Amino acid sequence: MSGKIKITIIEPSEIVTTGLKRLIEQNGSFNVVKTFSTLQEYGEMPNGNPDIIIINPMIVSDTGSSDPRSLLQANDNTAVMAINYGPYDEDAFRSYDGYISIFNTREQIEKRLSVAQKNTSDKETYDDSNELSLREREILTAVAKGKTNKEIADEFNISIHTVISHRKNISHKLGINSIAGLTIYAVMNKLLDVDDF
Numbered sequence: 001m002s003g004k005i006k007i008t009i010i011e012p013s014e015i016v017t018t019g020l021k022r023l024i025e026q027n028g029s030f031n032v033v034k035t036f037s038t039l040q041e042y043g044e045m046p047n048g049n050p051d052i053i054i055i056n057p058m059i060v061s062d063t064g065s066s067d068p069r070s071l072l073q074a075n076d077n078t079a080v081m082a083i084n085y086g087p088y089d090e091d092a093f094r095s096y097d098g099y100i101s102i103f104n105t106r107e108q109i110e111k112r113l114s115v116a117q118k119n120t121s122d123k124e125t126y127d128d129s130n131e132l133s134l135r136e137r138e139i140l141t142a143v144a145k146g147k148t149n150k151e152i153a154d155e156f157n158i159s160i161h162t163v164i165s166h167r168k169n170i171s172h173k174l175g176i177n178s179i180a181g182l183t184i185y186a187v188m189n190k191l192l193d194v195d196d197f
Contacts, residue, residue, distance in 0.1 A: 004031040005117055008050040010059060010072075011083060012037045016102065020054070020083075023106045030113060039063065042072070049075055051117050054100065057082040057093070066095055069161070079120040081113070094150070097159045119158045132173060137191055139166040143179060144186040 011017045021032040036042040065071045068080050079097040093099040098116035142152045149163045186192040
């Protein structure tokens with residue numbers, strides 16, 4: 001990707017927004033292009049297509065939604081990240097492409113932003129060919145071994161949303177919807193050895 005990674009922040013606290021923006025922009029790779037204090041403000045202003053949206057998760061939960069991506073109408077190439085204000089379990093942020101903590105150092109924030117953006121830009125688009133990509137073959141093998149979406153996400157350092165997207169693409173391409181069917185396919189196509197069970 002050429003140019004700076006464009007970031008939008010949606011956060012009611014001016015102190016948090018200002019501090020976060022300052023930390024992020026110390027790295028020349030990132031540019032905070034817009035900041036909003038409310039979801040309504042975000043919806044009323046043209047904001048283009050940022051590479052990353054950072055949002056206070058309380059804004060999302062106050063709407064009753066559990067899907068920040070559709071709430072923000074984020075396209076598939078935009079990473080949606082939460083701001084973690086406390087000692088929350090990581091599972092609380094599984095519907096996001098990543099999160100940053102107010103206790104993270106600048107370097108940790110930069111790393112989390114880069115990983116979320118890379119994972120989002122690496123997502124496979126729907127493809128009508130029957131050929132599986134390398135990542136899809138890796139995901140298929142993990143599914144055939146009985147791993148959960150969470151285990152697969154952790155193993156490949158991607159979000160659960162991305163794992164689910166890959167699994168849908170695999171099922172669509174192969175026309176196989178059951179784990180048993182996918183396992184048989186993996187064995188028959190030498191993606192997995194029977195001894196792996």
